[in-house]
Amino acid sequence: MIEVENLTVKFSSSTAVDNVSFTVAEGESFGLVGESGSGKSTILRTMVGLNRHWTGNIRIAGLDVRTTRQRDLARTVQMVFQDPYGSLHPRYTIGQQIAEPMVINGIADPLGRTAELLDLIGLGAKFQFRFPHELSGGQRQRVAIARALSLSPRILLLDEPTSALDVSIQAEILNLLNRLRKELGLTFVIVSHDLAVISYMCERLMVMRNARTVETLTREQLRARDVRDEYSRELLAAS
Amino acid sequence: MTSKQETGKLVEIENLRVAFRNDEGGWNDAVRGVSFSLGREKLGIVGESGSGKSLTGRSLLGVLPSYAKISVDKLSFDGIDLRTASPKLRRSLRGGRMGMILQDPKYSLNPVMTVGQQIVEAIRIGNRKLGATDARRQAIAALEAVHIREPERVMGLYPHELSGGMGQRVMIAMMVVREPDLLIADEPTSALDVTVRTQVLSIMDELVTRRGMGLIFISHDLNLVSRFCDRVIVMYAGRIVETLDAKNLHAAKHPYTQGLLACLPSIDGSLEPLPTLNRDASWLEAAR
Numbered sequence: 001m002i003e004v005e006n007l008t009v010k011f012s013s014s015t016a017v018d019n020v021s022f023t024v025a026e027g028e029s030f031g032l033v034g035e036s037g038s039g040k041s042t043i044l045r046t047m048v049g050l051n052r053h054w055t056g057n058i059r060i061a062g063l064d065v066r067t068t069r070q071r072d073l074a075r076t077v078q079m080v081f082q083d084p085y086g087s088l089h090p091r092y093t094i095g096q097q098i099a100e101p102m103v104i105n106g107i108a109d110p111l112g113r114t115a116e117l118l119d120l121i122g123l124g125a126k127f128q129f130r131f132p133h134e135l136s137g138g139q140r141q142r143v144a145i146a147r148a149l150s151l152s153p154r155i156l157l158l159d160e161p162t163s164a165l166d167v168s169i170q171a172e173i174l175n176l177l178n179r180l181r182k183e184l185g186l187t188f189v190i191v192s193h194d195l196a197v198i199s200y201m202c203e204r205l206m207v208m209r210n211a212r213t214v215e216t217l218t219r220e221q222l223r224a225r226d227v228r229d230e231y232s233r234e235l236l237a238a239s
Numbered sequence: 240m241t242s243k244q245e246t247g248k249l250v251e252i253e254n255l256r257v258a259f260r261n262d263e264g265g266w267n268d269a270v271r272g273v274s275f276s277l278g279r280e281k282l283g284i285v286g287e288s289g290s291g292k293s294l295t296g297r298s299l300l301g302v303l304p305s306y307a308k309i310s311v312d313k314l315s316f317d318g319i320d321l322r323t324a325s326p327k328l329r330r331s332l333r334g335g336r337m338g339m340i341l342q343d344p345k346y347s348l349n350p351v352m353t354v355g356q357q358i359v360e361a362i363r364i365g366n367r368k369l370g371a372t373d374a375r376r377q378a379i380a381a382l383e384a385v386h387i388r389e390p391e392r393v394m395g396l397y398p399h400e401l402s403g404g405m406g407q408r409v410m411i412a413m414m415v416v417r418e419p420d421l422l423i424a425d426e427p428t429s430a431l432d433v434t435v436r437t438q439v440l441s442i443m444d445e446l447v448t449r450r451g452m453g454l455i456f457i458s459h460d461l462n463l464v465s466r467f468c469d470r471v472i473v474m475y476a477g478r479i480v481e482t483l484d485a486k487n488l489h490a491a492k493h494p495y496t497q498g499l500l501a502c503l504p505s506i507d508g509s510l511e512p513l514p515t516l517n518r519d520a521s522w523l524e525a526a527r
Contacts, residue, residue: 035432036404137288163429166287166459171502171513178512193432200504200513223507238433239506 001026001155001187002047007056009042016042017054018211024204026154029181029188031198033235034208040191044157047189048079061154075105078148082160084140088132094118095128098147105151117146121176138169142176149180158190162197174201195239199223207232249421249453250277250299253313257294257303257477266308270294271477277421281447281454283464283485285499286474292457295474296423299455300339301329317420335365338419342426344406348398355394358382358413365417381412386438404431411439418450425457440467461488461499473499476523495522 002024009017017039024030032040046054049070058065061076081087089097095114102110115125121142132140141161148156161177162170174197181188192198198205199222207214207229214229227233257270270291275282284292297303299314301321314321316337321329333339341347349357358378363369369377375394382390385408398406411427424443428436444467447454458464464471465488473481473496481493491497498516 035434036402167461167499168287168502168516171504171515174504175512175515195433196504196506196508199506200508200510234434236506238437 001028001061002030002189003057003059004043004047005057007043007046007054007058009039009046009051009054011053015211017046019056020208020211020213021056022206022213022216024187024189026187027181027185028204029190029202031202031205032189032191032208033193033195033198033205034214035193038208039211040208041159044079044159044189044191047157048077049073050079071105074101074153075151076153077155077157078151078153079157079159080141080144080148080161083164084137084144085132085164087144088140090132092131093128094130094132094135094143098128098143098150101147101150107151110150113150114146117149120149120180121146136169137165138172141165141169141173145173145176145180149184152184154185155187155189158188160191160193163192163194170197177201195222195235207235248276248278248315249317250455251313251315252276252295252299252311255295255298255311255314256309257291257298258308260306260308269307269477270298273474273477273479275472275479275482277453277455279447279451279453280470281444281456281468283468283471284455284457284474285459285461285464285471287459287499289476290474291477292474293425296339296425296455296457300333300337300423302333302339334361334414334419335417336419337421337423338414338417340410340414340422340424340427342429344398344401344403344410347410348406350398352397353394354382354396354398354401354409358394358409358416361413362416377416378412381416382409384415385409385412385442386435387412404435407431408435408439411442415442415446418446419452420450421453421455422446423455423457426459427456428463429458429460436463461496462503478523480522493522494519 005021007017007020020043034040045051047058047060047065049065063073063076065073098114098117099110102113114128118125118127123139123142162173165173180186190201199219202219204218205222206216209231214231217227225236227236253274255270255273256268258266258268261267273295284295286292298309303309311322355378358381359374362374362377379390379394382393387393387405387408401409414422428439431439443454446452456464456468465485468485471483471485471488472479475495481491481496483491501514502516504513
């Protein structure tokens with residue numbers, strides 16, 4: 001479903017991602033862990049076409065990210081960001097922001113589908129007339145997830161989806177994501193610095209440090225503490 | 240230091256209430272009768288957003304917005320009655336003897352000053368006789384102490400050039416460099432990676448132990464707080480629902496505390512849906 005090959009991303013003077021490769025199978029949930037600045041988020045942003053300057057190959061559901069039009073890419077892969085306060089437009093109603101991608105892509109009955117999506121993520125259609133400031137952080141993150149699902153993508157890229165939320169709300173969002181993955185057959189790539197969250201959500205994970213891959217593990221290896229690299233061990237000990 | 244040892248209490252708060260005006264012209268109580276005292280120890284305050292934990296910290300420092308209504312029966316810091324202290328005295332306490340580390344470096348650092356200028360400023364406000372070169376040396380040492388690589392280079396950076404974790408460490412360096420008697424840390428490590436978090440916590444731990452400093456550690460991370468602090472106060476909807484010895488956290492009695500513990504995923508935990516909190520209306524009224 002996702003093939004990333006020798007991906008290198010350079011910003012003016014520094015290398016954010018250095019020759020990283022991984023694959024994710026259809027329906028799988030794949031985790032990226034590592035310290036801040038290790039390049040996890042940059043990988044996600046490059047996968048949805050938000051970075052221009054990169055080398056290597058990325059294929060997502062058969063589409064070459066470099067040559068595919070942004071609009072076609074958006075119907076295959078969507079991203080949910082860390083900060084639900086920053087990722088919603090403050091002066092658009094919830095309904096408008098969920099409907100907008102569908103209007104842009106000429107999908108029939110955007111309003112009806114918006115109501116459906118709001119039901120799906122457990123808020124209910126009545127929320128479509130509210131503004132972001134009337135919602136709590138957890139509710140906003142649900143809206144961001146609904147918007148990401150509005151074009152029926154097959155892949156969701158989740159960048160620290162719960163790290164800005166309270167633990168009680170985190171549990172609700174993680175449960176929601178797992179339910180959606182099962183119901184809609186989605187593929188996930190989840191960035192998190194919390195190994196517990198990754199172990200709960202992902203079948204496989206990649207540990208990153210200083211823009212490079214440290215190692216790739218299965219959930220079973222993680223749980224058996226079967227790690228080879230010193231840094232992964234450090235990470236495990238600190239969690 | 241001496242008066243602190245005599246009373247044994249660095250901070251005493253009794254029946255703190257903070258309220259904000261609502262749209263109807265009435266008052267919404269955000270903190271509802273919080274009382275606790277702090278010695279030279281690490282006290283954790285845990286609760287969800289909106290539980291009043293940050294407001295409690297801010298009341299102590301005296302940095303609530305002017306439109307907040309605050310009432311308190313006793314509010315003292317090292318024998319100083321903060322209710323009657325002059326604004327000048329309170330201002331001199333802040334940053335000097337009482338430090339606060341805030342959650343978000345994006346909003347707490349000055350965007351148009353370099354990291355170095357800001358730390359040097361903090362140092363020289365505390366010691367006006369200190370020369371520029373010495374202040375700079377101290378600032379670099381402070382950055383080193385919070386494990387920032389290449390501190391010389393980072394001194395010349397602006398806040399927007401820092402990652403979240405680096406910004407957080409810069410703020411900690413800036414507060415800790417003055418070696419305050421009381422440090423109020425409001426989610427100081429929420430933007431940090433687990434490995435860096437451990438380092439930063441050990442820096443703060445060392446300060447508390449070495450300087451005999453009091454620490455109020457505000458966080459929503461129950462496990463982190465229980466590992467790091469001596470005592471934990473659990474807040475819900477503006478009240479203290481439970482006070483625990485950190486090592487007995489898992490023996491928590493209140494259903495809210497139990498719920499918070501249960502909803503955390505763990506590396507070895509079950510893959511079944513996580514339990515979520517069913518908030519009980521009686522928790523609102525539960526006495527501490």
